[in-house]
Amino acid sequence: MPVYNAPAKDMHYLLHDVLKVSEAGIPGYEELEPDFTSAVLEEAGKLARDVLAPLNAVGDREGCRMENGVVYTPTGFKAAFEQMKEGGWTGLDCDPEYGGQGMPYVLGTAVGEMFVSANMAFNMYQGLTHGAYSAIHAHGTQAQKTTYLPKMVSCDWTGTMNLTEPHCGTDLGLMRTKAEPQADGSYKITGQKIFISAGEHDLAENIIHLVLAKAPGGGEGTKGISLFIVPKFLVNADGALGARNGATVGKIEEKMGIHGNATCVMNYDGATGYLLGELHKGMRAMFTMMNEARIGVGLQGYAQAEAAYQNAVAYAKDRLQGRAVTGAENPSGPSDPLIVHPDIRRNLMDQKSFIEGARALTFWGAHLIDKAHRSNDAAAEGMISLLTPVIKGFQTDKGFDATIQAQQVFGGHGYIEDSGMSQFARDARIAMIYEGANGVQALDLVGRKLAQDGGKHVMAFFEMVKGFLKDNAAHEGLADGFLEPLKKASKDLQAAAMYFMQNGMKNPNNALAGSTDFLHMFGHVCLGLMWARMAKASHDALAAGAQDAEFHRTKIATGRYYMARQLPATGMHLARIESGAETVMALDAGAF
């Protein structure tokens, strides 16, 4: 059975040695003292390892089942959900006014990673709730907040997001679900939504669906869309549950993975809904959830890779097969462990250097969100807006690749379901698709984010890299394998942006045909920057006589690997981009 041990030490390092959160001067960050974060991470790690991880294979094997319209989650999910609620984990970074603990998002992100690594399908029940909480918190009336948020913070009630319909995913302008205004100010919602994660289940007393629908008078396309709160059970004035609403599950989808989460077809038959936010401005309200959800999915990308990696390492140390080419390393045994072989090393280093880099990028992203929200920092808001598609798209593509590499270490045993490696791969696959398929992330990055606010944010990013290189030009440790590769990769990225500017005006296809390559380049530069920052932090720690010198030396060596072996990808992406749209668009549709 697969194992999982939370990487609390690495998280602690990011929070305190790299991001230095307790000195950041952000409201709420003063609580993030090392002793406190250690205690939180330790407790969360125990829950992840002892309660959630053992249920991961159970959820995959059993899946969810529907009987007479009632959806049952896999054995053990309900008890685990209660444990998570009792520990207060569901409201860790929620507003204290509604029962939350008010912790910064960066801490919630660290804890979230552990839960996702341990059991991604399970954690989605609370993850979706958190997204719905955020949307109501940002856009709800005071009465709506009072009615729904305390129960959602505690996860007595869970939440969902309802966007997709059978004929429309990305193109929400085609939406058919209708909202008819009623005399009492409520709406009747009618239509079908698909791919609704946690759409129906037995973990909570009530489910608060957030549903996009078209109300009269909004015009064509996405302009006519509004967002509605549609509870499974209506809520009486006293807060007690009232009548069952006309929101029912049509079926549970059979999926490639995340079987433990009930992905539902939801039918709304004149269900009572309440407008959330402004009429006909539902897309805006939904995006509050979407951005948070996208970073959460980017986290899933490397968190699944982390779980798979831990098991690949254990297998590579345990499995005896062949001899090291440089001489036996286990001479008293019949063979050496797999980990002696250079190609296995390469495989494990690819995984390790990606995962730790992506963790740093995600934590930095969470830190930017805290800065934006808690310090009203517009520059931080702009930066995270730029980075969101990169975090989502790059980390889920590469996270899936890393998971496949981890599975590969097991040879044939990795293809057998018992090993658990297949589940990691099947589960990780969804992250490239949902919350906007990665091609849509690339389009968002190149088509919107690059030019946002006059290109201010991407310029700020380049300035940040330049500043780092300049400030550390004389740093001997960084000169050994960090500064030059980062400079080169950043120059490639700038050249690509320049190519888009010069050629995208003539023909936007010249930019869009390179969008996925650009997203990947950007991801590599981000991880290169993260590794350079971590290398600096670790060199500084070593110079200051840090106790755990081995940890820091490993960190620096892992970073040098990323710079030497992963960053050269930017040159390839640039060459592809600079070849333009011509070869991409050459064929008539009929020629495929």
Added chain:
Amino acid sequence: MPVYNAPAKDMHYLLHDVLKVSEAGIPGYEELEPDFTSAVLEEAGKLARDVLAPLNAVGDREGCRMENGVVYTPTGFKAAFEQMKEGGWTGLDCDPEYGGQGMPYVLGTAVGEMFVSANMAFNMYQGLTHGAYSAIHAHGTQAQKTTYLPKMVSCDWTGTMNLTEPHCGTDLGLMRTKAEPQADGSYKITGQKIFISAGEHDLAENIIHLVLAKAPGGGEGTKGISLFIVPKFLVNADGALGARNGATVGKIEEKMGIHGNATCVMNYDGATGYLLGELHKGMRAMFTMMNEARIGVGLQGYAQAEAAYQNAVAYAKDRLQGRAVTGAENPSGPSDPLIVHPDIRRNLMDQKSFIEGARALTFWGAHLIDKAHRSNDAAAEGMISLLTPVIKGFQTDKGFDATIQAQQVFGGHGYIEDSGMSQFARDARIAMIYEGANGVQALDLVGRKLAQDGGKHVMAFFEMVKGFLKDNAAHEGLADGFLEPLKKASKDLQAAAMYFMQNGMKNPNNALAGSTDFLHMFGHVCLGLMWARMAKASHDALAAGAQDAEFHRTKIATGRYYMARQLPATGMHLARIESGAETVMALDAGAF
């Protein structure tokens, strides 16, 4: 439900316009006239489309089941197997002396691709039989050939390969299965083998297991290994089936994919076995099967991608979502089809240019095998020996990537099992693992094949590329997008080989740490060469006033895409290789 239409036209083009088989002067090739191959491909295509493809999802859903030691294949498999036998497809390229049709391997390869694309799990029953047939044909006594081959050619009896044991896969020296010599010249085989594809099933009267085991006196490691024929039912002197042998199935494995094929744990309890080939030289005999099997697996890599690609194209043309950025292309509809979007185009072109290039490489490889076997051409034998790990490793890695990309076109619908795209991905995954995991292919390439016969074959490969570039230096069509990229990529590959020579002597890890990168580079250069050859063939055809000009123009455009957008990967791989083993091997095993 997924569709499949055999790409007979593309195959015909490769056989006659590119390889020009009927002019090749290889014994047996004179039969490969265009009319004849067209008829064969058409019939095979019908069987693939109408019989095999509709059973693909059935096999995935039902899987195989065992009741009281009897293994049942999915509904419809038996009837389809009978149809395949009746059509004579199982012996297409087998020796006429044993009932085969004696067709060249290149034609068998084309037909095989169709069957694999249509239903990979199903086709493995006959694919394994073909491998076992080859081993007996090459190493068996006349009596063994007479006893087993006719029934195996007709697939009345099927075959298996038994190498892996629970504690040993690649490292066969650890093998524990024993063979005890008996007074009558037979052996008693005792041990457990795992991952035995088609190990037990209801499709054939008898199953001929080829089993590696250790007979006394052979010494340590792989030197002591011999190969044995172990029939499920012993065969009487008159050819009738006799007693049930002690070869039984322990269980069927639950796998990520290829559910339609029974992957068995096989228990040999003093089973009667007959030595095949020389005592203690079983590895050599087994490699007869392995090389053929590896090229067959390389074919699976792109054949699964082909099936997935066809469905991705259909979906991209059908699904309306968004508008072309350059202006509506379906103005009367609510949206444009997905295929108008540049990033979808990029995705489809990646798939198409890989698949058609890999098909060309595989057909060329089959052609080399025919040349080696039918014309006793040692240079062809050396070349295909060099290319085998490239065909297996590169094409299955990239084939899986392409399948994942095809699934991505479907967005959320691709994650739902109903679409069939998940099955393609899950099935394609195994090809990276079995018949030697791809890391082992890379090791075979860099550690053995490069230096084989004093490096003669790799030199011949480089000479061939150089010769092509020289012969076509003045070719205007090829100058437009083919010659320069091929030259550059080939130079990168040579630089990598040079790096290995100069640095691998000091420390073999310098070569082995770059082995997977080298395998991928080599694959790209091979596909670049294939595309250049195809472009030449199509330019020539256009100049000669070919009827189907559109086909040839599409071919050239697809090739230009590969050269511009895929070949730049060689620079990245070279940079990784030239960074050496230091960052790869820097960590102690305990630091992972």
